[in-house]
């Protein structure tokens with residue numbers, strides 16, 4: 001799994017080890033989360049992606065104490081969630097801000113009173129809490145609706161009231177499930193801006209399930225889940241650099257920016273100590289690689305003779321595509337010339353990425369087959 005962030009000295013906001021979750025029992029038991037390992041740090045805005053049913057909501061609800069942890073450790077803001085139940089789970093939840101799609105607003109209360117409910121749970125309730133509620137509602141363009149009850153509000157307005165309620169306490173951890181789905185562009189921007197401000201000013205962490213590309217643009221990290229597992233976990237800055245490298249690869253040069261970023265999301269970081277072999281000449285091709293740091297040597301042996309170094313590849317250079325393009329065995333050995341970090345892409349994902357630029361790829365495939 002990819003994670004080489006610079007937070008080594010920090011206590012994570014969320015730290016998950018060996019998390020597994022099963023729905024049902026006996027013959028109907030289905031494991032929906034497998035061996036999740038994850039650290040998320042203060043001030044990070046993390047985007048959680050994945051196909052429907054891959055386990056995103058289950059993960060979010062376990063972190064949020066909305067369901068009990070069965071196996072593994074889930075530490076949230078220093079509190080172990082495994083073994084908590086009843087009142088202890090409720091207390092753990094109170095420290096968090098939830099933005100889920102079912103708004104759960106109180107129908108008999110006004111927008112401002114609903115937002116105040118977010119503050120009510122705190123012992124040191126500020127005397128000016130109503131004023132605070134009005135302020136945050138105004139910041140979300142609902143200043144003219146503070147005295148409306150939910151049935152007088154549109155879906156997007158209710159969503160913003162729920163967001164105001166979740167954020168008014170300035171929680172250190174915000175869990176959000178498609179927070180901008182019901183919102184127009186302007187409201188979405190305000191919500192995104194609010195999450196960013198909480199991150200920068202208060203070190204608040206946001207874990208957000210969303211497909212909104214505007215959230216992606218300001219996320220610090222993108223985690224992709226697949227069938228109950230974390231398939232990739234890429235810091236965005238690294239992801240952008242990886243996209244730049246990918247664009248430089250002939251085989252990917254005609255992909256759209258979206259397709260390139262999907263490829264980047266499917267790549268995994270691998271580390272090799274100096275002197276280790278990444279693959280041998282004659283091996284079947286299973287992965288494509290980009291050098292992230294360090295340097296590799298390309299060695300070719302002619303007719304079973306000693307291997308000669310034919311090239312050295314440093315940061316941003318790629319290798320391993322030929323065997324995937326032609327289906328032939330590796331035509332060279334690749335060895336780490338220094339401690340090396342490479343990003344690798346599995347053959348299935350490599351072939352899937354090529355599908356989107358077929359005519360050009362056929363041309364390249366022919367060239368590779370002829371050389």
Ligand SMILES: Nc1ncnc2c1ncn2[C@@H]1O[C@H](COP(=O)(O)OP(=O)(O)OP(=O)(O)O)[C@@H](O)[C@H]1O
Nearest residue numbers: 023024030032050051052053054055056057058059
């Ligand atoms: N309460 C439940 N009982 C049994 N199975 C459940 C329950 N909740 C979810 N599941 C199943 O667990 C799997 C993961 O569901 P989950 O809601 O976590 O996925 P998701 O990635 O959030 O999906 P979506 O994007 O559609 O919301 C799915 O196969 C789902 O059908």
